[in-house]
Amino acid sequence: MVEWSEQERSIITSIFSNLDYNDVGPKALSRCLIVYPWTQRYFANFGNLYNAEAIKTNPNIQAHGTKVLHGLDRAVKNMDNIKGTYAELSVLHSEKLHVDPDNFKLLADCLTIVIAAKMGSGFTPEIQATFQKFLAVVVSALGKQYH
C-alpha cells in the first residue's frame, strides 16, 4: 500500500487542477512519439506520423493525448488505491493493446518534461520528487496485470 503524506496529496491535486488536459496531454504524447520513435508502433492506424510536425499536428494523437491525461485523473482522484483503479486498464494495455510496459515509463518521463516546462521554477525539486513518485505508482499499477 503506497503511503502519501498530506503534502504529497496536495501537490498532486494542485498540479492536476492547474492543467489544461487538452494542451498537456497532446504535448506529452507527441513528445513521446518524437523522442522515442519506436513507441509509434502502437499508433499505426492513427494516420500521418512521418515527422515531428506531422505528429504534433495529428488530430488522432491530440485526442489520444487528452484521453490519457483524463485517465491519469482517475489516479489523482483515487490515490489510495491506484492499483485497484487501474486493474482493468492494465488488463486492457496487456491483453488488447499489447503495449510493452517499459513504454509507460517513457511517456511518464515526457509528461514530467512537459509539466516542468509549464511550471518553470515552480517545479521545485520537492514537487518533482512527488510528481515522479506519483507517476511511478501509476506505471507500476498499469503493469500489474501483465502475465
Next chain:
Amino acid sequence: MFFTAFSRPARTTFPLTAKDKETVKTFWAKISSNGAAIGADALSRMLVVYPQTKTYFSHWKDLSPGSAPVKKHGATVMSGVADAVAKIDDLTAGLLSLSELHAFTLRVDPSNFKILSHNILVVLAIMFPTDFTPEVHVAMDKFLAAVARALSEKYR
C-alpha cells in the same frame, strides 16, 4: 523513495546522426552561458529526487539544493558536458581521461549517469521551455546517453 527510481536494464546507445550533432551544437550555443546554473539545479534535483545518489557525496557538509558544494560541483559537471559538445565527433577519445577518472577513482555506478541526464533534461525544459522542443529533446537525450557511454568505456 523506492518509487522514484526504476531499475531497468542498460539502454542501448543510439549513434548520433549529423543532424543530432548540429541540433546539440546549436542549442548548446544558446544555453552555454547558463552552464553553471543548469548544473547546480540538475544536481540539486538529483540529490532530492533520487536520494540514493547522496551516497557519493557523504564527504560534503551540505547536500541541500543550491548549497555551495552542490553549486561548485554542478559547474564542474557542466563544464565536462561543454567539453563533450566540443568533442562530439569522437566522444570516446575526447573523454578518455574523464572516463578513467569515473572508472578507477570515482567508481560511480553507470546507472547514475542516466539519472543525472534525466535531471539535466528537466532543468533544460524549465529554463528553456520554448527552445527545448521535442526535436531538441531527442538530440540532447541521445547526446547525454552517448556521453554516459563514453564515460563508462573504461569500467570493465
